[in-house]
Amino acid sequence: MPVPNDNSRPPAAWCYSGNQIRRWRTLANVSREALAAAANYAPETISSMERGVRMPSPRLLDIADELCGAQGMLSAAKEYVRRERYSARGRSTSSSGSGRRRACGGTRSPSSQACCRRGPTRKH
Template identity: 45%
Template sequence: MEDEESEAVLKTVGRQVKMWREAAGMTQPELGAAIGYGEDLVSSVERGRRIPKPDFLDKADEVLGADGKLAVMKEDVEKARYPKKVRDLARLEDEAVELGAYAGHHIHGLLQTPEYARALYAMRRPAFTEEEVDRYVAARMARKAVFDRVPRAQLTFVQEEVTLRRPLGGRMVLRQQLEHLLEVGQLRHVEIQVMPTAREDHAGMAGSLRLLKLRDGKTLGHLEAQLYSRLVSEPRDVQVLEMRYGMIRAQALTPRESLTFIEKVMGEET
């Protein structure tokens, strides 16, 4: 595992599985056969080396008579599957009453379809394994819960025009992604704007950015560039990001104009 928090969760789960297995008088091969998993996987789970699937915990709970004590750990295990950076972002997004983001290279993560996200992770270099791609895609999709939680957060996005035209994953993936933008853009608490390439003035030339206004009134910025991810909390720096994002939104098409623009791009793709 890549961080201590995840490692601790998996070791705790592994110890519990081992304790209940031994209390039931079963060997690792016997437990594996009873729940439909191999002995090697059972051993790896008990040592905290592998992430058990929800089905593994459900079946082990039933076979070992744990009365729900193993199955209840599914939520903690599921969160441990996600990289630490993603978990930290998800926590902040869950606390946000307002979230704003400008994306200049690709569709923003919170707006991505699973297919689009998979295409992005599949083209990373050095290359991810298939298991790593699955893990990152699942983590990104889980963060989309921010759209559904109550009370609603106000979510605003500005997408560079090129992100609507770059066919990452292929033309069909792009078309499905544009359809998803149109669908999400209809939500009352979501505004999607497009920054046309033809704009002569552009306040976002320093790169993509994100702003999160939390329940306690504090505003944080978040920046990503190549290998680095940085949370911005210094008030003066946050003020600069807020000013830039405000100007970016003013320079972009309005939300209504933007949805019309996305429909136009879709028509050009057919």
């Protein structure tokens, strides 16, 4: 059964790709610092990508693939990480100035606690 992607989890493609980068890098005895220098990133950024917090960039996937001798296995992930470009946490939760977006999809005006879809008596 698939696990729903709630607001606290990064996309699965980011996590899996990052995990594979770390595994291939470790297998090839390439330090995080060496990969960071080759890709022109900070080591902390590489760490974030490996943990799935940031989307692994297509450039990093290609450089890691070449540096670690992954024979296209890491570069192949580019197609999948692009599908889930932004995490749910990074998306805006408000609609163009008309109030806060609710879990039900409705909005409320700043002066009212009522939700436009569920009515004034329904608390969220």
